[in-house]
Amino acid sequence: MADSREHSFAGTRGGVTAREWPCEGARYVVLLVHGYGEHIGRYEHVADALVRHGAVVFGPDHMGHGRSAGERVLIEDFEAVVTDVHAVEVLARAAYPGLPVVLIGHSMGGLIAARYAQRYGAGLAAVVLSGPLIGIWEPLRALLAPPEVPEVPLDPKLLSRDMAVGATYANDPLVWHGPFKRPTLEAIDRSLETISKSGTIGPLPLLWLHGDDDRIVPLAGSRTGIEEFRGAEWTERIYPGARHEVFNETNKGEVLADVKEFVDGVLDR
Template sequence: MAEAREHVLTGTRGSITVREWPAARPRYVALLVHGYGEHIGRYEEVAGVLVAHGAAVYGPDHAGHGKSAGERVLIEDFEDVVTDVHAVAELARSAHPDLPVVMIGHSMGGLIAARYAQRHQDGLTALVLSGPVIGDWELPRRLLALDEIPDTPISPAALSRDPAVGAAYAADPLVWHGPMKRPTVEAFVRTLETVAKSGDVGSLPVLWIHGDDDRLVALAGSRPGVEQLAGTGLTERIHPGARHEVFNETNKAEVFADVTRFLDGVLAR
């Protein structure tokens, strides 16, 4: 795989750092949308799989995350983050104007990707949601009911059955290890409501991947949101025993095959 490049874009609330993983002769563009508190650098292996499959891959660090500007993990309006991701899509399209574009969003990135698909459906060929924050996610309501949000970081063990994944996460200086911030939690609630009332994505093919032992974003909570968002083209793959980060799970080869098989079917239409 060719060495990744970095771009810096002007985002809605400061500079946004974007990573590009180029492909020699790409047949599609893949946009990666990362989750809460992390950064796009954690998707190196996912990008490698996609590049080998024929994708030119792009992904931003969201505002307040990774190498991008902004107070850490502060997101006051997810509509701004969707706008930033659209700027990344435009960067990719300027380099590859004739290629189909697919979006892959994990966790909070699944919420952002879902809203992106509602706003920019015509610009996408497929949508992949991994452990998406969508539907009935009870954590924000529980946190907002408290006078003070506790400083309880995400448990590394909740990410994957592979302990090396949790250890790397805990040691990563670009990962946020502190408490959630109230404006961000409030923005989650608003955007969950916005996605729920903004309609489905029609015939856009959607792949939903989830671990049935996801302790951060419960499978049962995501299901109604995914089913409401997806129109006529939903494919689901639920992995027994898998935790939140299915792309970092012990059966990740199976998960990657889910994605590439799905995309092959979409791109062949």
């Protein structure tokens, strides 16, 4: 795997830890945005593939996640998370000036990346959303309806057809294995509405990746969000039988090849 190093900085709600995977002679920068309850270390193989493709990769642990500060999985305002990710972009640009920046977000990271593209898209070369939590997220209403949020932690078997992925996830001490927290769910609800009302990303190229057997973030609900969010140039790749984490699926090589092909098409202009 590619070598990496950590950076720490004062985020909007406490200290943030970010990872950098350097690349000598890099052609572009990737901002990698992880999902709910996890951490950027789960993307080691993604970063490795991208470094081999010519990217230097940066990604933070969000507030309340991984090695960053804050109560676990508590996010009360996703605008603050977007601001933290932008601080990582500033760090990356200072270290690698002049390189194009590609934003990649998975699941809740797709929600963060979508809002990021609306706020900071003028500085990006392209956006990749994987199983993005945008549009209509069907589980949200059921989770928020009762006075107490049901204790239904994420089922690791729904992540991938590769059962080793779920087993590793279940035994990862940096992953949150408890239930959702109401303030985080309410913040997701507000952010979904904000993205829906904030318009398209215009000319910014978009690649949307999704498994058609994704039962964590169902395909149909995300499609609603993509239709509202996408600009003039977009590509979708829907993988038959794939579950939520397409970067960890049995066909992850195909998925990563699709990402690299998309990025090459953007950079070669």
